[in-house]
Amino acid sequence: MWRADLRIPNPFVSSEVEKRELGARGRFSTSLETNGSAEGGFTLVELLVALALFSIAGLALLKLQGVTLASTSAIDRQLVASIVAQNIATDALTDAAPPAVGAASGVERNMGVDWAWRRVVTRTADPRMLRVDVAVLQDGRTLARTTVVRLGAVR
Numbered sequence: 001m002w003r004a005d006l007r008i009p010n011p012f013v014s015s016e017v018e019k020r021e022l023g024a025r026g027r028f029s030t031s032l033e034t035n036g037s038a039e040g041g042f043t044l045v046e047l048l049v050a051l052a053l054f055s056i057a058g059l060a061l062l063k064l065q066g067v068t069l070a071s072t073s074a075i076d077r078q079l080v081a082s083i084v085a086q087n088i089a090t091d092a093l094t095d096a097a098p099p100a101v102g103a104a105s106g107v108e109r110n111m112g113v114d115w116a117w118r119r120v121v122t123r124t125a126d127p128r129m130l131r132v133d134v135a136v137l138q139d140g141r142t143l144a145r146t147t148v149v150r151l152g153a154v155r
Contacts, residue, residue: 081136081143084115089148092132
């Protein structure tokens with residue numbers, strides 16, 4: 001029968017006298033006895049089981065890495081969409097003329113990607129103020145929203 005001879009020192013034995021007294025008992029042995037002697041080491045089956053367990057653990061770590069990369073990509077898309085929404089809202093705030101009341105949409109290119117946006121301008125309870133809601137969409141899903149309030153037309 002195949003055996004891997006692995007002798008692990010006992011960390012709880014400190015003196016040489018105790019080590020001599022322990023003798024063969026101080027070794028870690030899980031092998032089956034075939035000829036009646038107390039040989040130390042692991043059998044081939046035990047090594048294969050240990051290898052299988054480590055393989056499963058390694059595969060779990062690889063799966064975790066894949067999920068982490070996918071979520072990082074999604075967060076990156078949402079961050080850029082948020083920047084695009086803030087840019088569109090800033091344009092509405094900084095234009096000399098206030099935006100027209102109603103809905104508008106368009107496409108903004110940012111970081112090499114075309115981002116669809118929709119802007120809705122409504123009046124507030126204060127007739128001098130306008131509410132501007134901006135949503136950035138990709139593949140029909142809203143990735144980011146922002147709302148700003150600006151001074152409307154002064155009469």
